[in-house]
Amino acid sequence: MAVDVVVVGGGIIGCTAAWYLEKKGLSVSLVEKQAIGGGTTARNFSWINASTKTSDVAYHQLNAKGVQMYEMLAKEFGADKLGLGGTGAIGTVRRSDKASYTVMQDQARVLEGLGYPCRWLELAELEALEPNMVFADDTEGLLTPSDKSLDAPKFARFMVDQLRQMGGQVLENCSALEIDADDEGNVRGLKTDQGMIETSRILLAAGPDTPEVLGKLTGYDGFATRFPVNKVPGFLVSTPEVEAGLVRHLVYTDSGGEFHVFPEQGGGLRLASDDTDGQVLEDHSPGHLRSLARGLLQRLQDLVPGFVGPECLDDCALSVGIRAYPEDGKSIAGALPGAEGVFVIATHSGITLAPALGSLMAELIAEDEVPVMLKPFGLERLPGFA
Numbered sequence: 578m579a580v581d582v583v584v585v586g587g588g589i590i591g592c593t594a595a596w597y598l599e600k601k602g603l604s605v606s607l608v609e610k611q612a613i614g615g616g617t618t619a620r621n622f623s624w625i626n627a628s629t630k631t632s633d634v635a636y637h638q639l640n641a642k643g644v645q646m647y648e649m650l651a652k653e654f655g656a657d658k659l660g661l662g663g664t665g666a667i668g669t670v671r672r673s674d675k676a677s678y679t680v681m682q683d684q685a686r687v688l689e690g691l692g693y694p695c696r697w698l699e700l701a702e703l704e705a706l707e708p709n710m711v712f713a714d715d716t717e718g719l720l721t722p723s724d725k726s727l728d729a730p731k732f733a734r735f736m737v738d739q740l741r742q743m744g745g746q747v748l749e750n751c752s753a754l755e756i757d758a759d760d761e762g763n764v765r766g767l768k769t770d771q772g773m774i775e776t777s778r779i780l781l782a783a784g785p786d787t788p789e790v791l792g793k794l795t796g797y798d799g800f801a802t803r804f805p806v807n808k809v810p811g812f813l814v815s816t817p818e819v820e821a822g823l824v825r826h827l828v829y830t831d832s833g834g835e836f837h838v839f840p841e842q843g844g845g846l847r848l849a850s851d852d853t854d855g856q857v858l859e860d861h862s863p864g865h866l867r868s869l870a871r872g873l874l875q876r877l878q879d880l881v882p883g884f885v886g887p888e889c890l891d892d893c894a895l896s897v898g899i900r901a902y903p904e905d906g907k908s909i910a911g912a913l914p915g916a917e918g919v920f921v922i923a924t925h926s927g928i929t930l931a932p933a934l935g936s937l938m939a940e941l942i943a944e945d946e947v948p949v950m951l952k953p954f955g956l957e958r959l960p961g962f963a
């Protein structure tokens with residue numbers, strides 16, 4: 578079998594990039610070692626936003642492009658088919674918490690300057706938007722109405738369905754093993770456990786496994802130990818179905834370790850917090866996860882007294898997801914320096930970024946020119962690749 582490009586990794590990034598590559602007129606084979614969308618794509622908070630990415634303009638714009646592209650995809654296919662929810666997000670903060678209040682006001686100012694839709698909320702508006710939540714008297718908030726949520730595995734599966742319909746090939750339960758290259762280092766094919774695929778271009782989208790997979794595919798162990806992507810775990814709780822409208826937006830509060838909740842499309846609530854993320858670094862034991870989940874369910878009940886609280890723990894789904902976190906926090910998306918025909922995407926915020934990175938990467942691979950928006954995200958910026 579021979580194709581123009583092989584994409585390694587059937588997470589949201591690989592599936593979306595593969596579809597955009599096929600749309601560009603290239604023949605594509607997508608290789609996934611397990612099932613489509615079963616990696617980090619199935620274990621994350623799924624908040625599509627550029628509202629929290631304010632410290633770097635290029636990175637903000639890349640995320641904002643991701644948000645806009647979901648809106649375009651929703652017009653083309655319908656939000657339901659994509660698994661896209663459009664609730665908007667609300668950050669809440671107390672005036673008495675001076676440091677956090679200043680940070681959120683600065684965030685609002687920066688977002689306004691960047692042209693990202695946002696509105697400051699007084700307490701009465703907050704209470705009207707989230708009538709089942711209880712806020713302290715000095716609480717205010719920031720609404721970012723274009724933020725969204727996603728059923729990310731559903732979106733990834735939708736992308737591969739589109740890919741198949743256009744003639745692309747999808748190989749599940751198929752592991753990429755080794756790149757076959759000629760003496761000059763030009764790619765000739767990809768060896769997999771289902772046989773060789775002839776190709777001259779390979780796009781690696783292996784999420785948190787990127788360093789090890791790159792080491793294995795190229796035969797250079799240094800990638801496995803020194804590639805500038807860290808694995809950062811996070812903890813998530815999904816509750817059973819709750820009363821409709823109990824929580825209406827994606828809400829994050831800044832009290833004692835940022836706490837997040839959003840209404841999932843299946844009717845439950847998904848919970849996470851920055852401080853519990855920090856507590857799964859070492860210990861993933863079931864007892865530890867249950868105790869963290871109990872704490873999150875209690876925090877939700879404190880915010881939403883109508884929620885049943887920790888007594889639903891046995892009916893909750895608990896999971897730990899692993900972020901691929903590039904060393905400077907921004908995406909890696911571009912050609913692998915020194916290896917003609919090998920391209921890499923490794924990123925955090927991949928739910929937000931999948932359509933933006935997928936389409937820009939397809940442009941780079943199809944047209945052999947780095948799109949302007951992608952220039953700041955090449956590997957050349959990082960130590961060891963300059």
Ligand SMILES: Cc1cc2nc3c(=O)[nH]c(=O)nc-3n(C[C@H](O)[C@H](O)[C@H](O)COP(=O)(O)OP(=O)(O)OC[C@H]3O[C@@H](n4cnc5c(N)ncnc54)[C@H](O)[C@@H]3O)c2cc1C
Pocket residue numbers: 585586587588589590591608609610611612613614615616617618619620621622623624625626751752753754782783784785786790809810811812813897898899900901923924925926927928929930
């Ligand atoms: C707790 C948590 C919360 C998050 N919250 C958000 C959020 O709110 N918003 C946001 O935008 N992002 C969020 N993220 C980040 C987001 O989930 C990831 O950036 C995104 O899922 C990455 O997708 P991916 O396709 O790169 O990786 P993955 O989904 O991990 O896909 C990589 C795939 O490669 C496959 N693979 C690996 N090796 C091989 C091989 N040798 N051969 C073939 N296949 C292979 C794996 O099986 C896997 O399916 C969060 C992440 C975590 C962990």
